[in-house]
Amino acid sequence: MFTLVLHSHLPWLANHGRWPVGEEWLYQSWAASYQPVFAALRRLAADGFTNQLSLGITPVLAAQLDDPHCLTSMYEWLADWQLRGAEAAISREDTGSTARPTSSINELGTREYRAAAAALSDFEKHWRHGGSALIRSMVDSGTIELLGGPLAHPFAPLLDPRLRDFSLREGLYDAEARFSTRPQGIWAPECAYAPGMESDYEAAGVRHFMVDGPALHGDTSLGRTVGTSDVVAFGRDLQVSYRVWSPKSGYPGHSAYRDFHTYDHQFGLKPARVTGRTVSGADKKPYEPARAQAALQGHVDDFITSVRDRLISESERIGRPAHVVAAFDTELFGHWWHEGPQWLEAVLRALPEAGITVGTLQTARDEGYVGNPVELSESSWGSGKDWRVWNGPVVDDLVQINAEVVSAALATVQKRRDQQPVRDHVSDQILRETLMTLSSDWPFMVSKETAADYARNRLYTHAHATREICDAADRGRESVAAQLAAQWNRADNLFPGLDARRLTFLDAVDRP
Template sequence: MPGSLAFVLHSHLPWLRQHGVFPVGEEWLFQSWSESYLPLIRVLDGLADDGFTDVVTLGITPVLAEQMADPYLMEEFHGWLGRRQLDLRWTMSAAPASDKATLGPVWEHHWQRQAQLLEQLEGGLLDTGLVEPFARLARRGVIQLLGGPATHPYLPLMTDPALIRGQIADGLAITQSLTGIRPTGVWTPECGYRPAGRVADPSEIPLHVADDGTPTLPVSTTDLPGIEAFWAEAGVSHLVLDGPTLARAAGAPPTDWGSTARDLPRVGTPMDVLDRPVLIGDSDVAAFGRNLAVAYAVWNPTGGYPADVWYRDFHAIDMEGGYKSWRVTDTTSLIKEPYDPAAATARVADHAADFIGLLSEHIAPRPDDTCVVAAYDTELFGHWWYEGPQWLDAVVRGLAAQADVGTTTLASSLRQHPPSTSLALPESSWGWGKGHAAWVTEETRWIWREIRRAEERFSMLPGGPSRRAAWRQLTLLQASDWPFMIAREQSAQYAVERVKTHLARFEQACRGTLDPDTDLAAAHTPPASHTRPA
């Protein structure tokens, strides 16, 4: 084939087990599992049964995988699904006649879908958990599984090489213990990258803050190898970074990345770097970059397919039953029309054909080693965009019906077309300004200071159960989610409470008064490096 498409889905939620239920906490897990993960399993199983391979590269962060395999959470999820169905029955029976006349058909759609989800869960997944079906699909060659550090820390700002190695070692060990597969590829958290040199210090006041919030930080005295060196030590051969990281390294001019949807670059420009992997510096680790011009056709900062007037509106919620029964109708109006599943399905076919056409247009003039990486959060498909799993299925099947583009995984692409270009990459992320602004603000500086103090104290702890307990709390404290939620003002108070909780538990662990199994899932035995990072 002239070229290939690599769908890459990134699955991540922080540690939520027994840390709240609603509106934040375990409810986040259950919403994503019911709206994205169960539908995705159904779609991928259908493609597998029809003989498809190399369909999707799926990253599941270890901290999420632990929860997806945890028996306690699976039982709670089962009960939550059942209660959701009861809530729907109450809504259907208690509604006035006028609502029944207009919303009755979509309520029936919800009822059938809830029954389908319960049947799917009770058909074996309740016993195996939600990791095993993805592991099975990986063993069949339908998908590739990506790994990552244990708790999704922001690696560019970590200064202790032992803790970086510990996070990586635990993450790969957790994925292997839960899936039987040792990942050779990773989605590095937040697409964060740092080259060799001194590490920026987020615990200090910035030297300068740009208009987009990007801080110029003072550097610590710590001089470390680039992030790729740590992954290479662990046996990882490839990782996913943001497209602008590679483009900047190749000499692309400053770009408003939020407006690049469908802005297909000309052949022979620095943007060509997004169409195949590159080696990072003088290492053997390959980096794949998100092709935003193609990927943003689906969803971007200003719109995309999910904003179509016929799709289900994410924000219009029945506050009694919690169901979303209206379509987008008009993105500028609060007046919504009832959701029509059949009409939405017709639009899925249109948008799948449109995306395939755009992809063919992009690939046609390029060499046959072209690999377009279309990367998204997994929750886009189903949770944020209800029709997303249908669209994914339609695109994969539509590509198979023609000869110019096929799907691939990152590992397969790397085997078929090993990279020959090396680039020195800049410090970067996917966030605001493609730097640290989404995690480092005046409001988050105290978190970074507390993390630094905890890391220093941990380095002096002797071995044993107390060290293992302290390590778990430290890694949960290092999660990139907490400063991001505060900087973005998304459930910021919850994030503050979680930071304070893990700080308090870390102190208890250091004093030997915390149960070593606190905040551990029951799905597996913790890796040895919980006791002492390599």
């Protein structure tokens, strides 16, 4: 059996800047990845395809896909894209005394205008009132298995066990409220694991989760129950996954595909193909859709062959039918790799024709693709397959701030719980801001030097909010604490279902 797993996630971006980092990131990903990927899933569903992939939707992304501000701004962004395409389509080259058509930019503008028009129509029909109904329809049709995750995407192994348990349970509650289904599987943020976390999963009702291949020492041909639990860890097969994308290579780097990094700065469009790894942006060749389509078919065929060969060799090695899991960020398909959604749909249609059984992680578990129990060590899918990206020397200061924020937040919330064991919106907001501080995105961006200043500013902002509310509450300034909590809540307007009363303090020392 072959399983495709996609992890859909962006940090909370609404009202936290627009360009070069901020809401633009959300709208680009929405238009380039989420819209075409779900359009492909709808076509597959209409043609009777079921159990096509396990799709992770993080609570923080789901919140943005439902947020009224984001929905309105996304609609405006699509209209702006169409306008930019129209301007490029009728652009004229100024030669001093005359103006003449500029064929390459005119062709690009025409393509972009049509693409934006199609995206606007799709958005109006399927997304205009939020993403939850669309995602739920894919779950209800049996096309996908929904994977959940903890609120705000924290790096769970570094969390206080009480907060780790709370964020996971709240994330599962959030998914159930949005999609009317409680996920049985999760994609843990960054595929991060620490010994004992399977106990948290089992207690929360999670039956399976993802790890990276090296966590299972490369033996990913079957899922494995972890320790003495009944929770199954499925490992990403790097040999197959790296055919698509790896730190050094993969299909999206082919010379014929559209280049992600090169912009026409007059209209904000992407006019070039990759051309070559060492070719500068100014020297890249114009994008040619027909050339890209020819490359695409070759990469579909190559992937099908790779999956089939891997299944055969692994089945022979273990003496029973094997399971291969390929896993990626959803945003690779479309946002980073323009042709990715087309490739994705073509692969899912071609796999059964090649005699390959396709199923979800849930399908694999139910049909017995599970081997002997295993003890897992610390791991992630980050650099070095360890935790260095999130607690290495580059982010020591962020780790220290996180520890201080968590300590203050838990102390304040526990004190308030002892005083008034009723719904407390101040405690709710303290935990919201704490979890936003702990997002794994901020240390990742700093470690990878991608918009590091933005990431630090975001962490500092949420840490300040947490401390400010805690300080007022601890000083007994109840009206000030309530006012601050309401103002910070209004600033982001997310996770209304979070309830601090579900934070468990008993036996915290004894938890894994």
